Amino acid sequence: MTSSIKKGKEVAVKIEDLAFGAQGIARVDDFVIFVDRAIPGQTVQVRIQKKKKKHAQARILRVLEHSPLEQEPECVHFGACGGCSLQHMVYEEQLAAKERQVIDSLRRLGKLEHFITEPILPSPDPFYYRNKMEFSFSRKRWLSPQEIESGVKGLQDDGLFLGLHAKGFFDKVINVHDCKLLAPITNDIVETTRKFALQSGLPAYSTLDHSGFFRFLIIRHCKNTSDLMVNLVTHDHDTHIAQAFRRLMTDRFPQITSLINSTTQSWASVAFSEEEYLLAGKSTVLEKLDSLSFEISSNSFFQTNTRQAKQLYDLVLEYADLTGQENVYDLYCGAGSISLYVSGHARKVIGFEAVEQAVQDAERNSLRNDIHNCEFFAGDLRDRLNDTAKVIEQYGTPDVMIIDPPRSGMHPKTVQAILALNPDRIVHVSCNPTTLARDLAVLCQEQYKLVRVRPVDMFPHTAHVEVIALLEKV
Numbered sequence: 001m002t003s004s005i006k007k008g009k010e011v012a013v014k015i016e017d018l019a020f021g022a023q024g025i026a027r028v029d030d031f032v033i034f035v036d037r038a039i040p041g042q043t044v045q046v047r048i049q050k051k052k053k054k055h056a057q058a059r060i061l062r063v064l065e066h067s068p069l070e071q072e073p074e075c076v077h078f079g080a081c082g083g084c085s086l087q088h089m090v091y092e093e094q095l096a097a098k099e100r101q102v103i104d105s106l107r108r109l110g111k112l113e114h115f116i117t118e119p120i121l122p123s124p125d126p127f128y129y130r131n132k133m134e135f136s137f138s139r140k141r142w143l144s145p146q147e148i149e150s151g152v153k154g155l156q157d158d159g160l161f162l163g164l165h166a167k168g169f170f171d172k173v174i175n176v177h178d179c180k181l182l183a184p185i186t187n188d189i190v191e192t193t194r195k196f197a198l199q200s201g202l203p204a205y206s207t208l209d210h211s212g213f214f215r216f217l218i219i220r221h222c223k224n225t226s227d228l229m230v231n232l233v234t235h236d237h238d239t240h241i242a243q244a245f246r247r248l249m250t251d252r253f254p255q256i257t258s259l260i261n262s263t264t265q266s267w268a269s270v271a272f273s274e275e276e277y278l279l280a281g282k283s284t285v286l287e288k289l290d291s292l293s294f295e296i297s298s299n300s301f302f303q304t305n306t307r308q309a310k311q312l313y314d315l316v317l318e319y320a321d322l323t324g325q326e327n328v329y330d331l332y333c334g335a336g337s338i339s340l341y342v343s344g345h346a347r348k349v350i351g352f353e354a355v356e357q358a359v360q361d362a363e364r365n366s367l368r369n370d371i372h373n374c375e376f377f378a379g380d381l382r383d384r385l386n387d388t389a390k391v392i393e394q395y396g397t398p399d400v401m402i403i404d405p406p407r408s409g410m411h412p413k414t415v416q417a418i419l420a421l422n423p424d425r426i427v428h429v430s431c432n433p434t435t436l437a438r439d440l441a442v443l444c445q446e447q448y449k450l451v452r453v454r455p456v457d458m459f460p461h462t463a464h465v466e467v468i469a470l471l472e473k474v
C-alpha cells in the first residue's frame with residue numbers, strides 16, 4: 001500500500017505510546033510516526049520532518065485534543081531544555097512508560113523471555129534529586145520562537161551564555177535561571193558565575209575552532225551532608241581570573257566547601273578536569289549513604305540521585321544474595337560505592353575502574369569507612385580481564401559479578417572475558433536499556449539466563465531509566 005505520509009505533510013495523529021527519548025508513537029497506514037514531546041492520549045497536528053522506509057519523524061504543530069496523562073510542567077525552561085522532557089506527563093504515567101520501554105527492549109532487542117519483571121521503583125524525590133550538574137558555556141544562546149519574533153539578540157556568535165544545552169543543539173545553551181534538579185542555591189551560583197564570566201571580557205570556548213576560555217561549571221550538592229563543590233572548568237588557568245573568582249564566590253557563597261578551577265584542553269565537549277587548581281576549601285565533597293561516607297573528587301562518578309542510589313544499592317544486595325563467603329568483582333566501580341556497600345556481606349570485593357582519581361577515592365573511602373576486604377584496580381576493562389588464568393591468579397575466581405557500565409554498555413571483549421570467568425551470578429546495573437539488551441543477549445546465549453529485572457527511576461521527568469537485572473547460570 002502506498003503511504004500518504006510524505007515529508008512536509010501536515011497530518012492529525014493520535015499518540016498511542018511513548019518510545020525512548022520522550023517520543024510519542026502514532027500509527028498511520030502501517031507507518032510508525034515518532035512525535036517529539038507528544039504523550040499518549042493526545043491528538044496532535046504534526047508536520048512530517050523525515051520519512052524512512054517504515055517510520056517517520058514529526059514535529060508537533062498544535063495539540064488538538066489533550067490527554068488525561070498531561071500535567072502542567074513545573075519548570076520555566078520546559079520545552080526548550082534537553083533535560084526534563086517528560087515534565088508535562090503525570091509522574092505515575094512516566095513510570096509506567098519507562099517500565100514498558102525496559103521490557104520491550106529486553107524482549108525485542110535482546111530476544112529475552114521468561115524473566116520476572118518487578119515493578120519500577122519510583123524516585124523518593126521528584127525534584128531537586130540530583131547531587132551533580134554540569135552547565136556549559138557557549139557563544140550561542142537558544143532563543144524561543146517568541147524571543148526571535150520580538151527581536152531579542154542572542155544568536156550572534158560572540159555572546160557568552162551559561163546553562164543547559166537546548167534539545168538537539170550541541171552548541172546552543174539555554175541561559176537557565178531556575179533549574180529544579182540540583183538545589184535552589186545552585187541557580188544563584190550559575191547566575192553569579194555567568195555575570196562574572198561576562199564581566200571578565202574573556203570568551204566562551206567554542207568546539208568549532210577550539211578557542212575561547214570558559215568551558216563548564218560543575219556543581220555538586222550533597223544531599224546527606226552540607227557539602228557543596230563548585231568547579232569552574234576553563235581552557236587555561238589564569239591566576240588573576242581564578243583569584244577574582246575565588247574572592248567573589250567565597251564572599252557570596254560561604255556555603256561552598258570546595259572551590260576548584262579545573263582546566264581541560266580536550267577537543268571533546270566533556271567536562272573532565274585535566275589539571276585542577278584548588279581555590280578554597282577541600283578538593284573533595286563528602287556524601288553519605290546509610291552509615292557509609294564517600295569522598296568524591298571532581299572527576300569521580302557518583303550516582304547522581306543520592307536517595308535513589310541507596311534504594312538501588314539495596315536492590316543490588318538483594319539480587320546478589322551474598323552469604324559472606326563470596327569473592328565479588330565490581331566492574332566499572334567508580335569511587336567504589338557499590339563495592340563498599342556490599343563489602344559487609346562478602347568475603348572479598350575487587351573493584352575495577354578506568355578513572356585513576358576514582359580508584360584513589362575508592363581506596364580512601366575504604367579506609368575512612370574502616371573496610372578492609374576491598375581492593376581497587378585502575379585500568380580499561382576492555383584489556384583488564386582478557387587473560388582468564390592470570391585474572392584468576394591475581395584476583396581469585398569470581399563467585400558473583402556486579403556490573404555497572406556507562407551508557408554505551410560493555411565492550412564485546414569485556415563481555416567475552418566475563419563469560420570466560422564464569423561467575424555463578426551476575427547483577428547487572430545499567431542506565432541504558434538498549435545497550436543492556438545487547439549485552440545480555442550475548443551473556444544469555446548459552447551460559448546464563450535472565451532471572452529477574454527491575455527498572456529504577458533515577459531521573460524523574462527525563463527520558464532516562466536505570467535497570468537492575470539478575471543473571472544466573474543455566
Ligand SMILES: C[S@@+](CC[C@H](N)C(=O)[O-])C[C@H]1O[C@@H](n2cnc3c(N)ncnc32)[C@H](O)[C@@H]1O
Nearest residue numbers: 301303332333334353354355380381404405406
Ligand atoms: C555508571 S558508572 C558506575 C559507577 C559505580 N558503579 C557507582 O555506582 O557509583 C560507570 C563507571 O565506569 C567507568 N568506566 C567507563 N568505561 C570504562 C572502561 N572501559 N573500563 C573501566 N571503567 C570504565 C566510568 O569511569 C564510571 O566510573
